[in-house]
Amino acid sequence: MKIGELASVTGCSIQTIRYYEKENLLPSTQRTEGNFRLYDKAAVDLLLFIKHCRSLDLSLKEIRQLLALKRSPGAQCDKVNRMMDAHIQQVEDRIAELTQLRRQLKALRRSCSSDRTVEQCGILQNLTT
Amino acid sequence: MKIGELASVTGCSIQTIRYYEKENLLPSTQRTEGNFRLYDKAAVDLLLFIKHCRSLDLSLKEIRQLLALKRSPGAQCDKVNRMMDAHIQQVEDRIAELTQLRRQLKALRRSCSSDRTVEQCGILQNLTT
DNA sequence: TTTAAATTCTATAGTCACTATAGAATCAAG
DNA sequence: CTTGATTCTATAGTGACTATAGAATTTAAA
Secondary structure (H helix, E strand, O other), X not given: OOHHHHHHHHOOOHHHHHHHHHOOOOOOOEEOOOOOEEOOHHXXXXXXXXXXXXXXXXXXXXXXXXXXXXXXXXXXXXXXXXXXXXXXXXXXXXXXXXXXXXXXXXXXXXXXXXXXXXXXXXXXXXXXX | OOHHHHHHHHOOOHHHHHHHHHOOOOOOOEEOOOOOEEOOHHHXXXXXXXXXXXXXXXXXXXXXXXXXXXXXXOOEOHHHHHHHHHHHHHHHHHHHHHHHHHHHXXXXXXXXXXXXXXXXXXXXXXXXX
């Protein structure tokens, strides 16, 4: 199949597919005489794997690592577990940060009401200190 | 004061200060004969305002808007309030997304334990579908 | 006064994961 | 054959920085 069909089948844009090839996530494929890329079922599966990982906010670097591990079926998968644990921790850390940020923003928001001038604005005043 | 001192006083890097000037967040300053930038107390205050906004994850675009509003002291500050509300909503949306992501990652993580091979890895298997 | 180190300058490129666009080439259908 | 669709490569842009190179200026010590 050609790239348009791969894009259609996987829900991944043509440009992103080319990008992933350039970034060495997807292998360079066979081409037609006219230089159009040709993809098979394995490519579909690989791209779906990548997309799944992206949907979990795994970085391209992390995905590369997972793909490398995947190519050693007999190896221990503790690296996978450790990567997942680290990623979960990142997400939890970010949630904590944002929760704190939300608290700060709410507090700031409470320092103003809707019938003031800019000069009297509690938000801007608090941002100035 | 020169840029190094401004950086020291505000905790903002020299490069970022120059970047903010380039992005029109900070006004172009006076220069010495040797072309070194010179900053006064107002610049310190402005940069601290910007840094405070950044610490609240406000984008440079949003900060520009706040600064523009700040320059009309007699105007109503309801735009400030609305911007803050929108920003709070963004943060809350992002928290919700990340919380959902965390749930997914935890579920995925439970599908594997530490004494398996890559071939048997529940995480990789689930990522493949 | 000279020298060397420190500070500052502008320009450019890179980070990350895409996304858009331009112009050229190929393909497919009428 | 023509025309529209598809695909190609190259390049630039997004946002908020961050790093580096080489040149110029300043500062402090000998």
